Amino acid sequence: MAGIIAIYIYGRENSRLFHAVNPEELGNVCDIEMFVFCSLDIVDEKVVKSNEMYLGQLFTDQRYKSFGFVTNTGVKIVLVVDFLNSTLKDQDVRSIFKRFHVFYCKTISNPFYTIGSPLHSRWLDDGCKEIFAKSE
Amino acid sequence: MSIEGEKIRMEAKEKWGEIAEACVDSSEVEQYTGLIHKAFAHANSETQLETIGFRVGQVLVEKVSKDSPKLVTELEIVKFICKEFWSAVFGKQVDNLRTNHQGVYVVQDNKFTTLRCFPEGTQYVKSSGRFLALPCGILRGALDSLNIPAIVTATVESIPAVKFQLQIAAKA
Numbered sequence: 001m002a003g004i005i006a007i008y009i010y011g012r013e014n015s016r017l018f019h020a021v022n023p024e025e026l027g028n029v030c031d032i033e034m035f036v037f038c039s040l041d042i043v044d045e046k047v048v049k050s051n052e053m054y055l056g057q058l059f060t061d062q063r064y065k066s067f068g069f070v071t072n073t074g075v076k077i078v079l080v081v082d083f084l085n086s087t088l089k090d091q092d093v094r095s096i097f098k099r100f101h102v103f104y105c106k107t108i109s110n111p112f113y114t115i116g117s118p119l120h121s122r123w124l125d126d127g128c129k130e131i132f133a134k135s136e
Numbered sequence: 137m138s139i140e141g142e143k144i145r146m147e148a149k150e151k152w153g154e155i156a157e158a159c160v161d162s163s164e165v166e167q168y169t170g171l172i173h174k175a176f177a178h179a180n181s182e183t184q185l186e187t188i189g190f191r192v193g194q195v196l197v198e199k200v201s202k203d204s205p206k207l208v209t210e211l212e213i214v215k216f217i218c219k220e221f222w223s224a225v226f227g228k229q230v231d232n233l234r235t236n237h238q239g240v241y242v243v244q245d246n247k248f249t250t251l252r253c254f255p256e257g258t259q260y261v262k263s264s265g266r267f268l269a270l271p272c273g274i275l276r277g278a279l280d281s282l283n284i285p286a287i288v289t290a291t292v293e294s295i296p297a298v299k300f301q302l303q304i305a306a307k308a
Contacts, residue, residue, distance in 0.1 A: 051206055073201065104198070
C-alpha cells in the first residue's frame with residue numbers, strides 16, 4: 001500500500017527550506033515538484049479564508065493529493081499523498097503537520113542555522129524516515 | 137539598519153575622520169563623544185545586542201505561537217505579543233497597551249524583568265539603556281517573524297518601569 005509521497009517546507013516568500021521524497025518515488029520527482037508548485041498557489045488562496053493553521057486538502061490530480069499547513073510566521077508545509085490512499089485520516093495529517101512544526105522549531109533553534117536558509121537536521125530526517133516507513 | 141541611518145553614520149564617520157586628523161590632545165576628543173557614537177553605531181554594544189535579540193525573537197515567537205490560534209490582524213498580533221509572548225519570555229503580562237490606530241503602539245511594563253533587580257528610582261536610568269537593547273531586539277524579531285516589520289524603542293523614566301514603543305512600518 002502506498003501512502004505518503006513527499007513533504008516540502010517553504011518560507012514566507014516561497015523559498016524552499018526543506019524537501020524529502022519517499023525513496024520509492026524518486027523517479028517521479030519532476031512530477032511531484034510540479035504538483036507541489038500547483039498546490040502552493042492554492043495555499044495563498046486558502047490562507048486568507050482559513051481560521052486555523054491547518055488548511056486541509058489543497059489539490060488533487062490523477063496521481064497525488066496534497067495537504068497544506070501555514071504557521072503564524074508564514075512557514076508553509078505541503079504534504080503529498082498518493083491519490084488512492086484512503087487510510088490516512090484528517091486527524092493523522094494534522095498530527096504529521098504538528099510534528100513537523102515542532103521539528104521546524106527545533107531546527108531553527110540551532111544557533112548555527114541562519115533563518116531562511118535550507119534546513120538540515122536529524123529531527124527532520126528521522127521524522128521523514130518515520131512517515132515514509134509507515135506508509136509501506 | 138535603514139539606509140537613512142547608514143547615511144547619517146557615513147557622514148558622521150567622514151566628519152570624525154577630519155576631526156581626528158586635526159586632534160592633538162586627548163581632552164579635545166571628549167567634546168565629540170556624540171559624533172563618535174554616531175559614527176560607530178554599527179559596531180557598538182547596543183546594536184550588536186539588538187541583532188542577537190532579533191535572532192532570538194524570531195525563534196522564540198515560532199515556539200510560542202505554535203499552539204496559539206491563527207493570528208490575522210495587526211492588533212491581534214500585537215495583543216499576542218503582549219500576552220502570550222510576553223509571559224513566555226519576560227515572565228509576566230504587560231501592564232498597559234495603548235495605540236493611536238496608525239501603527240504606533242506603546243507597551244508599558246511596570247516591573248520589567250531585566251530591570252527588576254536594579255535599584256529603583258531615577259539614578260541609573262541613563263545606564264539602563266544597554267540592558268534594554270536585547271529585549272528590543274527580541275520584540276523586533278518576533279514582530280518581523282509575524283510579518284510586521286517594526287521599529288522598537290524603549291524608554292525608561294523610572295526603574296523598573298519601561299515603555300516600549302512599537303512603530304510599525306507602513307506596508308508596501
